[in-house]
Amino acid sequence: MTMQLDAQTQKIVDAGRDALARLKKQETWQDWVATGRAIEAGRASMMRYLRTNAPVGRVWSAQFGEWLRCNGFDQIDKGVRSRLQSCIDNLPAVEEWRLSIGLTKALEFQHPNTVWRKFEAARKPKQAAEPKAEKVAQDNLSATIERLEAVADRVEHEQLMLDLDNPEEAARVFIDYYGDDAAKRFADFVSFLLLEKVAPDIARRVSGAEADTAAVQKVQEVQKVATESGVVEVAHKGRRYVVDRAAGVVKVVMNASPRRRETLRTVTDQQRIKRILKIANAQPALAV
Numbered sequence: 001m002t003m004q005l006d007a008q009t010q011k012i013v014d015a016g017r018d019a020l021a022r023l024k025k026q027e028t029w030q031d032w033v034a035t036g037r038a039i040e041a042g043r044a045s046m047m048r049y050l051r052t053n054a055p056v057g058r059v060w061s062a063q064f065g066e067w068l069r070c071n072g073f074d075q076i077d078k079g080v081r082s083r084l085q086s087c088i089d090n091l092p093a094v095e096e097w098r099l100s101i102g103l104t105k106a107l108e109f110q111h112p113n114t115v116w117r118k119f120e121a122a123r124k125p126k127q128a129a130e131p132k133a134e135k136v137a138q139d140n141l142s143a144t145i146e147r148l149e150a151v152a153d154r155v156e157h158e159q160l161m162l163d164l165d166n167p168e169e170a171a172r173v174f175i176d177y178y179g180d181d182a183a184k185r186f187a188d189f190v191s192f193l194l195l196e197k198v199a200p201d202i203a204r205r206v207s208g209a210e211a212d213t214a215a216v217q218k219v220q221e222v223q224k225v226a227t228e229s230g231v232v233e234v235a236h237k238g239r240r241y242v243v244d245r246a247a248g249v250v251k252v253v254m255n256a257s258p259r260r261r262e263t264l265r266t267v268t269d270q271q272r273i274k275r276i277l278k279i280a281n282a283q284p285a286l287a288v
Contacts (some may be wrong), residue, residue, distance in 0.1 A: 023252040027110045036088040079197040084112040243280040250276045
């Protein structure tokens with residue numbers, strides 16, 4: 001059974017269909033209103049036809065969707081139809097607001113998306129003017145936030161990724177990105193952390209220094225102890241090892257990747273220890 005419209009409703013729907021045809025050539029607010037009233041009239045008739053108080057559910061979607069298609073209103077985006085319905089629901093207030101903004105702006109604001117957005121903004125209560133000092137502080141804060149967001153965007157888009165399979169190139173990328181001083185500090189603390197893993201007693205001597213010791217003195221102490229301890233890093237057959245030559249301890253680096261934390265596992269295979277120690281004895285100490 002097909003829904004039948006009464007004469008008055010059919011007249012409104014026909015006027016809406018004519019308005020929609022004109023909208024395809026030239027956009028006017030009056031034609032959007034006529035289109036919105038036609039869709040509203042069809043919705044009300046469909047609710048009576050289906051004997052429902054709520055336009056929801058599978059049956060509603062199928063039946064009303066078919067009515068929209070038969071009358072051409074499905075050509076309007078669902079979001080636009082929703083905002084057009086909001087305008088129709090508040091039409092007296094919207095029309096009063098359009099009169100208040102002047103002819104120039106009223107002619108500029110024709111599309112339901114624009115009309116509803118501007119109308120909603122006009123309805124929001126205006127905030128009291130901020131004191132000048134607070135406004136300057138707020139402006140400065142906003143500018144700082146913008147700069148931080150720009151930096152975040154830069155990092156996000158550039159996506160600094162270090163290829164640890166090519167440590168020399170990774171080091172160059174790090175230096176280019178962060179600068180010489182930051183790279184030097186980073187290298188110093190990497191030396192200390194590796195020393196802490198293979199020679200914790202020596203590392204505790206360094207970390208136990210007086211609290212007021214300058215950072216550069218602490219780094220120099222790290223370098224000195226590392227040199228004395230003979231700690232080196234060795235690459236062999238695709239794996240990395242940290243070697244304490246003085247103690248004859250060999251540890252293999254596990255889970256090495258840009259996103260996973262590295263751990264060390266002590267090597268117990270005597271043959272492998274001998275091979276790694278032989279390579280390590282030909283290398284300089286780890287400290288930079």
